[in-house]
Amino acid sequence: MDKIKRHAALPALAAAIAIFVALTASTYQAKDNGTFEVRDLIGSREAIGDVAIRGELRDGVHRTRFRIEEGRMRADTELFEQPKQADFYRYVPGNSLRSGGMEYSVQNTISLHTIQSRRLTDQGYSIPVGSAEVVPPPIRRDSDDPNEGFRLANPPEYGLARIGDSVYYTVPVSSRFVGASAIYELKFYQWGFRSAIDPKDYAPRKLADLPLDANESGQGTGIEILGLEAVGDRLALIFAENGALHVRSYDVRTGEPLGEATVPEFRLPAREGDSGASGVASFYEGYEAYPDHERSTLTLNFRRGSSVADRIDMTALSFGFAGGVELADRTDLAFSDGEEDTHSGISLLSYRDGKLYAIRSYRGPETEQPRALFDIVRPKHLYAYVYEQSKLIYKGEIVTDWNEDNIRVYNQSPYQGSFGYDQTDYRYFTNVVIE
Structure with a gap:
């Protein structure tokens, strides 16, 4: 009888291995099939044709490196051999x-x-x-x-x-x-x-x-x-x-x-x-600084006192340091795409050749009451903007399926109270640069 049991375990082990291999193969096959594209919202994508935008979308088990160059998106996903700690910082x-x-x-x-x-x-x-x-x-x-x-x-x-x-x-x-x-x-x-x-x-x-x-x-x-x-x-x-x-x-x-x-x-x-x-604008002291060491420029972004509930007004001042110091550009910005994601969001400005490029992430509004209880998982969006002489000439969204990570929370009953949010389990953008 013991001999029969030992032989019976072999098919079960083989079946388990086959299932594991199938799941692994399916995971690797699906890793490059996720949504990753640029969606034009305002203006022509030619506005970002002179720069490259690259970065990562990652969590604790995998990351997708992307690069937008000449208006075209390229993305490649890597699966980690072992889970890694979230390394985002803002x-x-x-x-x-x-x-x-x-x-x-x-x-x-x-x-x-x-x-x-x-x-x-x-x-x-x-x-x-x-x-x-x-x-x-x-x-x-x-x-x-x-x-x-x-x-x-x-x-x-x-x-x-x-x-x-x-x-x-x-x-x-x-x-x-x-x-x-x-x-x-x-x-x-x-x-x-x-x-x-x-x-x-x-x-x-x-x-x-x-x-x-x-x-x-x-x-x-x-x-x-x-x-x-x-x-x-x-x-x-x-x-x-x-x-x-x-x-x-x-x-x-x-x-x-x-x-x-x-x-x-x-x-x-x-x-x-x-x-x-x-008629003179007032500004808040806390600025955002974006130095470009290779181009010897510094962009300072100040929030204006005119901001209202549904709009964020800012003024970006770009200075050149090649000789002494000179004001190269002043751009008034107005963002009304949602609430700033101060937890793991992206905020980036770069002044190049008379244009100001901005990459910023926002949390959109939530309409379903049970989901609104968990503010941190409201839908997120990553936008690219291009300004020329304070005029918005392009706006596009880097579209992915990262909000699908929230499905477990969306299906959780609001009566369960809080939940354990770990950035290792929820994807976030990081290492985003303009070059």
Whole structure:
């Protein structure tokens, strides 16, 4: 009887192997049959004929690399031998900033800013490496609210920039800071050894002085340091003063200024003493920065105060750094394609040859009540836009079947409560670039 059982198991094992092979073959056959195309919505696709758009759509078990060149889409799917951790990253103001395989965060107090560095790993976590310190300038005390004077113009990590192995920092001071600030090249000591070092041995190198004389009187808007960016081998200081935006370039070796561009009629909201002239647009401080190191350009994207519930108004300012600094293009943008996907969405701008190219993802509205309970899985869309002289000349959608990943959630009863959302199971776009 035992012999008969042993022989009977062989056909069952063979059948199981055959089913596994069939499923594997079916998976590999289907991997290249998914939807992946460009759908023209406004204008002619010739508008993107001068650039190439490439990126990945992936989850934890496979990825599809795509490339749009001369208006044609090519895509190829790779199945991973082992599941991989989701590796998407999008900077959110107030969180850590990544650059060159490192992650930086700033702990700021009224008397000291501590910059911490961590090395990123392939396993989805980071390892503490070092710390550096910068003393901020003093604060003018002319308010009954003790927190008002402490306010920075932007989250402190906006003051970080990296060129090669060097990290630079300036405090994003508001108009309530007085005296003088500076741009520093940081010197890191080993993480966790603060009590064992002499702070003088790790004092940052002062690269350039930033006088704050305009803030002394408390009249007008004064100086607001909005951020520090790297463009090739140069630093770009972004600051606002008396209703204008300034972008100043610095040599990282000598600290000498290399040029400055000014954008007039640039008003930040809710500034004491700034009445805001009628018809002058107001902007929010938190900008998006898109440096192009090969072309020596920097595009800054500011949200305008005119944005409404169903429309996002922005202004993109593109600067050239080939000589000094010059404003190459100013484009007013208006997006009404849904809600920004701040979790794992794509936001990309590139200025080239008189045109501004934008790739952005949005979550569409949800109409079915049970599905609306799970906001994170609302249908997503990835759009490509082309602007020329502030006019939208092309809009297209990169269409895929990625929203089909939500089928399990759509069929879940709303009475079950929450569900486990893991980006390893839900595809997302990443590594999208324009070249």
